[in-house]
Amino acid sequence: MLFIFASCGERNSIHVISREAGSGTRSSFTESFTLVDENGYDLTRADADINDSTGVVLANVSSDEKAVGYTSIASLSDKVKAVSIDGISPTAENVISQKYKASRALLVVVRPDISTEANDFISFILSPLGRRIINDMGYVSVPYDCEYKKSALSGKVTVAGSSSVAPVIERLAEEYEAISDIEIELQQSDSSSGIRSLSEGICDIGLSSRNLKEDELMLGLVPYEIAYDALAVIVNAKNPLSDLSSQQVSEIYKGDIKYWYEVIDDENS
Amino acid sequence: MTKIREKAMHAVFLFSACIAIFGVLMICIFLFAEGIPALREIGVFKFVFGKVWNPSADEYGVLPMILGSIYVTAGALVIGVPVGILTSVYLAMLCPVKLYRIIRPLIDILAGVPSVILGLFGITVVVPAVRSIFGGWGSSILAASVVLSIMILPTVISVAESSLRALPTSYFEGALALGATRERGAFSVMLPAASSGVAAAVVLGTGRAIGETMAVIMVAGNQSVMPSSIIKGVRTLTANIAIEMGYAAGLHRDALVATGVVLFVFILLLNLLFSALTRRRER
DSSP states (O other): OTTTTTTTTOTTBOEEEEEOTTOHHHHHHHHHTTOBOTTOOBOSOTTSEEESSHHHHHHHHHHOTTEEEEEEGGGOOTTEEEOEETTBOOOHHHHHTTOSOSEEEEEEEEOTTOOHHHHHHHHHHHSHHHHHHHHHTTOEEOOOOOOOOOOOOEEEEEEEEETTTHHHHHHHHHHHHHHOEEEEEEEEEOHHHHHHHHHTTSOSEEEESSOOOHHHHHTTOEEEEEEEEEEEEEEETTOOOOEEOHHHHHHHHHTSOOBGGGTOOTTTO | OHHHHHHHHHHHHHHHHHHHHHHHHHHHHHHHHHHHHHHHHHOHHHHHHOOOEEGGGTEEOOHHHHHHHHHHHHHHHHHHHHHHHHHHHIIIIISOHHHHHHHHHHHHHHHHSOHHHHHHHIIIIIHHHHHHHHOSOSOSHHHHHHHHHHHHHHHHHHHHHHHHHTSOHHHHHHHHHTTOOHHHIIIIIIHHHTHHHHHHHHHHHHHHHHHOOHHHHHHSBOOOSOOOSTTSOBOOHHHHHHHHGGGOOHHHHHHHHHHHHHHHHHHHHHHHHHHHHHHHHHO
16 A cells, blocks of 8 residues: 555645657757756656647646646747746747747758749748748747748749747748748658758758757758747746746756745745 | 359458458568567667666666556556446346447447547546545556546447357346346356456457557656556556657667567467457357
C-alpha cells in the first residue's frame, strides 16, 4: 500500500510539464533558461510530465492549479497565465526590443539563384500585408521596406522545413494563393532537413526556427527573419504567481525547486 | 474453360491470403533486421534491464517502459475485466431483450470510438479527476489504466458474450431444472463452461491495451523513469516509440526499433497464449 499512495503528501508540489526531447520548442526553452550543460546534456528533471503537443500542454496547465509549462506566445489563450520573466512580460513590444530573452527568430531561407516565383512569394511575406497576417497569428513580425505588387506569374513554389514556421507559411500561402496564380506546396519536417532540401535544390524556400550554421551560410544561402516567436512560461489562471526570475524557471525545471511556496512569497500572493 | 476459371480464381484467393502473410513476414523481417544490430550494440541485458533511458547520453534502458506497459495494462485489466465479464454474463443470459437492443449497439459504438477521442476524454475528465481525488499530478498509471479499461471493454464483452452464447442452452436449462437460480446457473455452470473463451477475451483485451498508443500518450505523463506509484506518470513502450521516432537518428533510432522488437515479443507471446486457449476450446 505504501507503494500505491506514496506521493499523496505532494499536494503542493509543482506539476512540471515539458515537451518531448527533440522538439524545437523544448530545445529553445532549454537554451533560453540554461537547462543544457556544456556537453549539450539536457538538465530537465527526468520525472517531468512529457506532453507531445502544444494542445496537451495547454489542456494540462489550464486544468491544474499546480502546473507549470511553456509554449509559443502565438498559442497563448485566456485559460492559462503567462508569467513575466525577471519582471518582463512576454509581449510583442518586449520581444521586438529584445528585452524579453526567451525568443527565437523564424526564418525563411533561399538560394542566391532564387526563382522569380519564389521571390514573388517572399516579397509578399515581407510586405505590410504579410506582416499583418503574421501579427494576427500572435507572432511578432519584422519590419522590411518591401512593397508587394501583384504579378502575372504562375507556377509552383515548394516550401519545406521547420514545423514551427510551417503554420505561419500555411496561413500566408492561403492569402497569397487568393491573389496570385502561384501555387505554394508546403512540406513540414524540421529546420535541418528543410535547409538540406534547399541546398540540394529539392525545394525553393527552406524554413528554419534556428539560425543558420557556419557551413550552411558557406553554401551562399540567404536567410530572412520573418517573425519572432517567444516562449512564454505558463501557469494556471488561478495561480497567484505573476513573475519568476529566469533562475527560478531553471531551478523548477531542474527539480531544485519542487514546491510552489518556494517561489510564491507573501508579496506575490 | 470452366476449369481454367476455377484455377484462376483459386490463384486469386491464394494471392489474397498471401498478402496478409507477406505483411506479417515483412514486419517481422524489418523489425528483427533493424532492431537486432542495435540490441547487439547496446547489449540485450543492458537494453532490457537498463533503468535509464537518456538518448542524449547514449543510454538506452527500456526497463522503465516495459514496467510502464505492464503496469498500465494490468491496471486496465483489473478495472476492465470484472466489468466486462459481468456485462457479458448479463447480456448473454440475464438481460431482457428490449434492454439488450439498447445496450448492444451502444457497446458497438464504444468499440468504434477512435483512441484519440478517448485520449481527449481522458485529458479533460479522467486526469483532473485522478488529480483531485488521489492527489499528484493527474497524468499517471491510474489515469492511463482507467482510459484503457474503457477501451478494452467492448473487446472483452463481445468475445466473452459470444463464447457464452456458443454453449448448448441445455447447460443453462439443466441448471435451472435442478433448482438453481438464474444467477447461480450463469455463474456456476455457464461461466466455468465458457472459461477458455472468457480467458481468450481477456488475452485479446490485454493485446489491445498493451498496443494502444495515442490515448496513453495523452494521459500517462510519459516520463521515462522507473514507475514509483500508481498516481505517478509512466511511459509505455508504444509511447516511447511514437514520441521519439520523429527526431531520432543513428543508434537512437535503432534503439527505438529495438523497443518495437520488445513490444512485438510481448504481442507474440499473447497471441500464442490466445491460440492455445482457443485450441483448447475447440477440443
